[in-house]
Structure formats: structure tokens, C-alpha cells
Amino acid sequence: MAAVREQACFGPKDWRIRERRGILDPFLKALSAFLRQRITRKNEKQREQNSLDRRGISFLIVEVSFERREGGFPPEANYLFLGDYVDRGKQSLETICLLLAYKIKYPENFFLLRGNHECASINRIYGFYDECKRRYNIKLWKTFTDCFNCLPIAAIVDEKIFCCHGGLSPDLQNMEQIRRIMRPTDVPDTGLLCDLLWSDPDKDVQGWGENDRGVSFTFGADVVSKFLSRHDLDLVCRAHQVVEDGYEFFAKRQLVTLFSAPNYCGEFDNAGGMMSVDETLMCSFQILKPSEKKAKYQYQGLNSGRPVTPSRGPVKKK
Structure with missing residues (x-):
């Protein structure tokens, strides 16, 4: 969701690819270090992996954007990102490498969940x-694939806020099921892991419904209420859909959708949003207004026949 500003990543736009490669090299070394750490250790359950529990600290929950004036740099602020770090602009490499570099530098303050x-x-x-x-080269893409297959799927902030990229699953009965997902793993076409990355809330649905994406399900407000009650949670925080103001509530404020990329792919006039959570679990939102000078980016999925990131309700197009 490329909201990392260009000037933070590299210099003039007319630099040639070979010159930019020198800028990216340190970040690619950070990626190699990240893969050596593996995030996961086979056959060992680690609470941070598939479920994050951090007590007594504040969080900024976003998709992909942070600036000193908006949220502060780690370790001053803790960051939880909700996925979809690539396919969202022409600087996907800069975006994901910067995030991985921060994860290496501040492993206890910086958390990256997996998106679809x-x-x-x-x-x-x-x-x-x-x-x-x-x-x-293609080898680099394969290296990133290995990295993405290790990313955690969901997080719980202070035992009360459940976070994932997509949404809920009819297969999810207890959190131990998420912790038991062995990584590295690819994303299957159906099942718990698929749903956590692909499902969507729908105000016109009760229970579970068919998803227009052709993948996973939609779920109604009743599903959210039952889920929170069953697990003694207060809020579901997810991403996965464009929202006009950067955030949007669902199910009587029991679920919130965050979308942090303003002016999404140059197609929408949407704002981006990030959510701050303080020590008392008070949630507040910061809005990132779309830039008028943003160059239009042709999203590669528009004509691929694959499901694209939809909007939740009407979002003005440019």
C-alpha cells in the first residue's frame, strides 16, 4: 500500500535502475538477515508468531505508512502492520525492504502481519x-516468497483487540488453531488461513455468505458479536478493503477496517488512516489526506481477471 514517501526511499525520479540498485542493496542485506532469523522456528510455538500479546504499551495499527509527524519512529512508538506490502505501487521493493529493515532493527517494537x-x-x-x-531478478522474488511464507497471520493487542488482514473464519473456534498453523506455508484456497487473509464483513449478510471475490466468505454483524463474546475481546481490526476516510466501523463499532494508502493506486480519492491504541486501549485515528500531485499508478491486477481490492461502500474515483 505504498504510502512510504519517495524521498524517504531514494532520490530523483530520473535515476536509472542500476543507480537505484545501489540504494536498495542495504535493504536487501536486511532482508537476508531477516530470513536467517526466520521469524519462526520449526516445531516450536512462539506467542508472537501467529498471535501477538503485548500488555501495557501503546500501538499504532496501520497497513503501510508511517512518518515522524504522524506516528513517530520506533522504538518511540510500536507498530503493527496489517499486510499487503506489495502490488500497491511502483516502489513495492522499497516499501517492503524498509519495513523488514525496521523489523530487524526494532524486533520488539515492529510487527508485520501477512496479507493476501x-x-x-x-x-x-x-x-x-x-x-x-x-x-x-526472479531469484529475488523467490526470496521474498520464502519470507512472506514465514509471516505471522494474526495478532492480539492487550488480550482485547484481534487483528488480521482479512477477517473471520467459520473454522475459527479457538486461538490455539491460529498458533498451530505451521510456517513457512503457502496460502491454501480454502480454510482458516485463507479466510483470515481474504474474508470480508457485509452489512447485508447474516451469518456467512458468498464472497464476490470468489475466495473465502463474507460475514455479518452477528458473526462479529459472537466472536468477540466467545473470546472475551473488544474489537476486530482488519484491512483488505478501500474505505473513503481511511477507516470505517462495522457491527456497532465492534469491527474497524483500516486502509492506509491515500489516493489508492491513483484511482480513488480516498484518505488513508492509522489507528493509535494507548495504554488504556483507547483508540484514536489519524487521517492521511490524498496528495493532488500523486502520479497515477496502473494497478497490475485490474485486467488480470483476479479479484482486486474492493471498496467498502462508495469511494469517489478521481
Whole structure:
């Protein structure tokens, strides 16, 4: 969701690819270090992996954007990102490498969840594969695929806020099921892991419904209420859909959708949003207004026949 500003990543736009490669090299070294750490250790349950529990600290929950004036840099602020770091602009490499570098630098303050685009079968079509091939090589894309297959799926903030990229699943009965997901893993076409990355809330649905994406399900407000009650939670926080004001509530404020990329792919006039959570679990929102000078980016998935990121309700197009 490329909201990392250009000037924070590299210099003039007319630099050639070979010159930019020198800028990216330190970030790619950070990626290699990240993969050596593996995030996961096989056959060992680690609470941070598939479920994050952090007590007594404040969080900024976003998709992909942070600036000193908006949220502060780690370790001053803790960040939880909700996925979809690639396929969202022409600087996907800069975006994901910067995030991984911060994860290496501040492993206890910086957390990256997996989105549905952190999957080889998706970003192979939607643009990230082509960017890696054009600017580096296919081997780099395969390296990122190995990395994405290790990312955690969900997080729980202070035992009260459940966070994931997509939404809920009819297969999810207890949190231990998420912790038991063995990684590295690809994303299956159905089941718990697929739903956590792909499902969507729908105000016109009771229970579970068919998803227009052709993947996973939609779920109604009643599903959210039952889920929160069963697990003694207060809020579901997810991403996965464009919302006009950067955030949007659902199910009587029991679920919130965050979308942090303003002016999404140059197609929508939407704002971006990030959610701050303080020590008392008070949630507040910061809005990132779309830039009038943002160059239009042709999203590679628009004509691919694959499901694209939809909007929740009407969002003005440019």
C-alpha cells in the first residue's frame, strides 16, 4: 500500500535502475538477515508468531505508512502492520525492504502481519513479480516468497483487540488453531488461513455468505458479536478493503477496517488512516489526506481477471 514517501526511499525520479540498485542493496542485506532469523522456528510455538500479546504499551495499527509527524519512529512508538506490502505501487521493493529493515532493527517494537498479497500466486500476477524481474531478478522474488511464507497471520493487542488482514473464519473456534498453523506455508484456497487473509464483513449478510471475490466468505454483524463474546475481546481490526476516510466501523463499532494508502493506486480519492491504541486501549485515528500531485499508478491486477481490492461502500474515483 505504498504510502512510504519517495524521498524517504531514494532520490530523483530520473535515476536509472542500476543507480537505484545501489540504494536498495542495504535493504536487501536486511532482508537476508531477516530470513536467517526466520521469524519462526520449526516445531516450536512462539506467542508472537501467529498471535501477538503485548500488555501495557501503546500501538499504532496501520497497513503501510508511517512518518515522524504522524506516528513517530520506533522504538518511540510500536507498530503493527496489517499486510499487503506489495502490488500497491511502483516502489513495492522499497516499501517492503524498509519495513523488514525496521523489523530487524526494532524486533520488539515492529510487527508485520501477512496479507493476501504476501502470496506467490497473487503477487506473481499483480505486479510484484514483474517489478522484481525488471529491477533485479526472479531469484529475488523467490526470496521474498520464502519470507512472506514465514509471516505471522494474526495478532492480539492487550488480550482485547484481534487483528488480521482479512477477517473471520467459520473454522475459527479457538486461538490455539491460529498458533498451530505451521510456517513457512503457502496460502491454501480454502480454510482458516485463507479466510483470515481474504474474508470480508457485509452489512447485508447474516451469518456467512458468498464472497464476490470468489475466495473465502463474507460475514455479518452477528458473526462479529459472537466472536468477540466467545473470546472475551473488544474489537476486530482488519484491512483488505478501500474505505473513503481511511477507516470505517462495522457491527456497532465492534469491527474497524483500516486502509492506509491515500489516493489508492491513483484511482480513488480516498484518505488513508492509522489507528493509535494507548495504554488504556483507547483508540484514536489519524487521517492521511490524498496528495493532488500523486502520479497515477496502473494497478497490475485490474485486467488480470483476479479479484482486486474492493471498496467498502462508495469511494469517489478521481
